[in-house]
Amino acid sequence: MKADPKGVLTGAHFIDGDHACSEGAIAAGCRFVAGYPITPSTEVVERIAERFPFVGGVFIQMEDELASSIAIQGAVWGGKKAMTVTSGPGFSLMMEHIGYAAMTETPCVFVDVQRGGPSTGLPTQPAQADMMQARWGSHGDYGIIALSPNSPQECFDLAIKSFNLSEQYRVPVLLMMDECVGHMTERVVIPRSDQIEIYPRRYYEGAKEEYMPYAVNGGMVPRMVKAGDGYRIHVTGLTHDERGYPSMTVSAQEKLVRRLVEKIRLNADAIVEYKEDQTDDADVMVVTYGITSRVAIPAIEQARKEGLKVGHLRLVVVWPFPEKRIRALASSVKAFVVPEINYGQIVYEVERCAAGKSPVELVPHGGGSVHNPKDIYNAIRLMKG
Amino acid sequence: MADELYEIEEAVPVNTVEAYLRTDRLPHIWCPGCGIGTTVNCFAHALETSGLDLDKVAVVSGIGCTGRVAGYTNLDSFHTTHGRAIPFATGLKLANPRLKVVVYSGDGDLTAIGGNHFIHAARRNLDMTVILVNNFIYGMTGGQVAPTTPLTATATTAPYGNFEQPFNLPYLAESSGAVYVARWTSYHVRHVTKAIKEALAKKGFSFVEILAPCPTLFNRRNKLGDGLDQMIYYRENSEIRNGADTKTIGLGFQGKIIVGKFVDSERPTYLDMMNEYYRKKFGDTYEEYRG
Amino acid sequence: MTTQKEKKVRGSVVIVGERCKGCGFCVEFCPTDGLKLSDQYNVKGYHPPLLISEELCNGCNICGLMCPDFAIYGFIFMKKKVSA
Numbered sequence: 001m002k003a004d005p006k007g008v009l010t011g012a013h014f015i016d017g018d019h020a021c022s023e024g025a026i027a028a029g030c031r032f033v034a035g036y037p038i039t040p041s042t043e044v045v046e047r048i049a050e051r052f053p054f055v056g057g058v059f060i061q062m063e064d065e066l067a068s069s070i071a072i073q074g075a076v077w078g079g080k081k082a083m084t085v086t087s088g089p090g091f092s093l094m095m096e097h098i099g100y101a102a103m104t105e106t107p108c109v110f111v112d113v114q115r116g117g118p119s120t121g122l123p124t125q126p127a128q129a130d131m132m133q134a135r136w137g138s139h140g141d142y143g144i145i146a147l148s149p150n151s152p153q154e155c156f157d158l159a160i161k162s163f164n165l166s167e168q169y170r171v172p173v174l175l176m177m178d179e180c181v182g183h184m185t186e187r188v189v190i191p192r193s194d195q196i197e198i199y200p201r202r203y204y205e206g207a208k209e210e211y212m213p214y215a216v217n218g219g220m221v222p223r224m225v226k227a228g229d230g231y232r233i234h235v236t237g238l239t240h241d242e243r244g245y246p247s248m249t250v251s252a253q254e255k256l257v258r259r260l261v262e263k264i265r266l267n268a269d270a271i272v273e274y275k276e277d278q279t280d281d282a283d284v285m286v287v288t289y290g291i292t293s294r295v296a297i298p299a300i301e302q303a304r305k306e307g308l309k310v311g312h313l314r315l316v317v318v319w320p321f322p323e324k325r326i327r328a329l330a331s332s333v334k335a336f337v338v339p340e341i342n343y344g345q346i347v348y349e350v351e352r353c354a355a356g357k358s359p360v361e362l363v364p365h366g367g368g369s370v371h372n373p374k375d376i377y378n379a380i381r382l383m384k385g
Numbered sequence: 386m387a388d389e390l391y392e393i394e395e396a397v398p399v400n401t402v403e404a405y406l407r408t409d410r411l412p413h414i415w416c417p418g419c420g421i422g423t424t425v426n427c428f429a430h431a432l433e434t435s436g437l438d439l440d441k442v443a444v445v446s447g448i449g450c451t452g453r454v455a456g457y458t459n460l461d462s463f464h465t466t467h468g469r470a471i472p473f474a475t476g477l478k479l480a481n482p483r484l485k486v487v488v489y490s491g492d493g494d495l496t497a498i499g500g501n502h503f504i505h506a507a508r509r510n511l512d513m514t515v516i517l518v519n520n521f522i523y524g525m526t527g528g529q530v531a532p533t534t535p536l537t538a539t540a541t542t543a544p545y546g547n548f549e550q551p552f553n554l555p556y557l558a559e560s561s562g563a564v565y566v567a568r569w570t571s572y573h574v575r576h577v578t579k580a581i582k583e584a585l586a587k588k589g590f591s592f593v594e595i596l597a598p599c600p601t602l603f604n605r606r607n608k609l610g611d612g613l614d615q616m617i618y619y620r621e622n623s624e625i626r627n628g629a630d631t632k633t634i635g636l637g638f639q640g641k642i643i644v645g646k647f648v649d650s651e652r653p654t655y656l657d658m659m660n661e662y663y664r665k666k667f668g669d670t671y672e673e674y675r676g
Numbered sequence: 677m678t679t680q681k682e683k684k685v686r687g688s689v690v691i692v693g694e695r696c697k698g699c700g701f702c703v704e705f706c707p708t709d710g711l712k713l714s715d716q717y718n719v720k721g722y723h724p725p726l727l728i729s730e731e732l733c734n735g736c737n738i739c740g741l742m743c744p745d746f747a748i749y750g751f752i753f754m755k756k757k758v759s760a
Contacts, residue, residue, distance in 0.1 A: 076480075234462045
């Protein structure tokens with residue numbers, strides 16, 4: 001279905017990534033946001049606070065991130081699309097509730113505008129060091145989807161995509177921005193509402209007495225209902241059966257948790273998204289995501305100028321990780337170079353999938369700024385060697 | 386005068402409160418003599434005469450023995466994370482203001498880990514009914530000290546006796562801004578039922594504290610007998626003082642219990658404030674938010 | 677169909693023995709002392725209550741209100757006057 005025109009600010013804007021994210025959420029139909037101020041994400045909720053009264057949304061600044069991350073889930077069960085926004089320290093606080101959303105299959109979006117860590121770290125400076133936490137941050141087994149925009153335009157586009165994926169798979173989706181992309185001001189083109197594709201919430205439409213909240217009937221994603229429609233549902237974070245009732249047995253655990261993991265894993269082909277450039281003849285493959293993808297470009301161009309065959313694989317969806325593509329490339333390339341603003345996170349996924357067929361070189365950066373392209377170039381040269 | 390004769394219907398009526406329960410899950414998990422079941426009984430009776438559309442009543446609970454209430458009510462029910470029933474309920478209510486949202490949880494869940502959310506929801510006067518069952522202990526996890534454990538009572542994490550001053554919950558609720566505050570014990574079944582009914586009908590943050598026995602942990606550890614002994618203690622030591630100053634009604638260890646309705650005031654709710662404020666500021670360009 | 681001459685309030689209880697946990701609330705708080713815990717066991721090993729005599733029950737349902745386990749409830753006999 002198409003976006004509600006009420007929320008779409010069609011036109012060309014000169015705004016930063018945070019603000020573009022707000023607009024993307026509104027365009028996607030988000031009408032409930034609970035948040036807590038934390039640099040460098042605060043601008044997202046500030047713009048939401050300004051816009052929501054005029055698009056029929058409710059914004060509430062909750063008392064902390066713990067409250068924000070669960071309030072949005074209450075709003076989802078009340079029938080709204082909901083989002084919360086934070087950065088590293090808040091992201092850590094939200095982990096329990098990301099797990100609750102995964103366990104109860106509550107579609108919602110969590111935005112993490114990453115900054116230097118650990119702990120209070122560098123509040124106003126970028127990093128990409130929450131990427132593994134995005135996959136594994138909550139306790140227990142579950143599948144998750146995480147996206148990585150590299151421009152304010154993508155903050156808008158991927159915000160919409162985040163909502164769509166969360167509804168499609170009834171899973172929390174993490175939009176992993178970073179301070180650089182969030183605070184960078186660029187041209188953002190917002191299309192007409194009829195050009196924006198929205199995935200509506202898939203509500204159950206059958207007989208009330210036959211409804212089983214967590215039955216999948218051969219598929220992988222149960223149909224949802226909302227409170228107030230007379231279904232008298234029960235939702236719990238305890239391991240539950242198809243009725244939603246707690247069933248703390250080995251067999252219930254196997255049935256439920258396996259499905260939560262496989263819901264994403266087995267649908268990975270449909271979910272993964274990456275952009276490739278000059279990969280056909282590549283000897284060295286530079287694998288990037290987020291802002292680093294832009295910093296890598298001058299390094300790759302310089303290397304190409306010097307006759308090196310360098311390709312660029314940019315992850316748009318970071319989780320689920322594009323295992324198949326990396327596995328395939330590992331057989332044809334001579335090396336991977338993975339620059340990221342951390343001391344090694346996604347590089348381990350590349351290594352895992354390369355399975356020894358190709359060496360993988362990390363270009364780390366502790367955070368606080370983006371890489372110097374020269375460091376990426378040097379790594380390319382090193383691996384070409 | 387001729388003898389009057391009466392015909393007696395032999396058909397046995399059903400227990401009407403069962404309609405409000407998930408009877409397929411009974412018997413429930415609470416211990417013999419635990420007071421939580423009694424409070425749920427009162428809740429069901431209150432719902433029965435409340436006139437509410439039950440499809441629109443949602444129960445949100447946290448983690449703990451009382452947190453299991455959500456699972457036994459035949460309503461849209463949400464068993465959330467420890468301490469976070471109130472913020473979940475906040476989102477639920479704001480997303481659909483037509484819902485009647487009831488938070489039903491325990492003393493540890495709502496005032497320890499959930500304390501922050503409790504005071505903010507009361508401050509905001511969010512329209513919800515909070516039923517707090519106070520058994521002075523963390524029951525589900527084996528009997529640890531709670532912010533409501535009276536001075537000198539023992540618990541597994543206060544093995545020599547609690548030396549921390551407990552909360553006076555009605556005082557906390559009132560000072561945070563609750564518009565309805567009452568305390569009863571699970572002995573006072575008719576009062577509890579009436580208080581819940583009033584709290585459900587009330588607009589704003591309504592708070593009902595219900596003391597309940599925890600025979601397995603609080604009672605046993607403190608050598609207070611079983612659930613029945615505690616109910617008799619409630620009967621013998623409660624004093625009804627409606628309108629009492631909440632500052633003065635703190636609870637000691639097996640001391641006097643002041644029960645009653647302490648606060649019943651009026652204050653605009655969060656959504657009332659929001660809509661009124663934006664209407665004033667923006668006039669007709671603002672469309673009132675109704676969900 | 678039975679008839680009775682007196683207009684005194686009469687009632688009885690329904691006991692769902694399998695839910696009972698033998699807490700004793702109903703026995704203690706019955707205003708007419710009409711209940712006692714039986715010698716029977718339910719499947720969990722508890723002694724459910726029994727009504728000592730129907731003469732004692734007035735259907736007040738205090739037992740039903742207090743029971744934490746929904747194992748008992750009282751009801752008043754519905755009567756209608758029959759001409760003599």
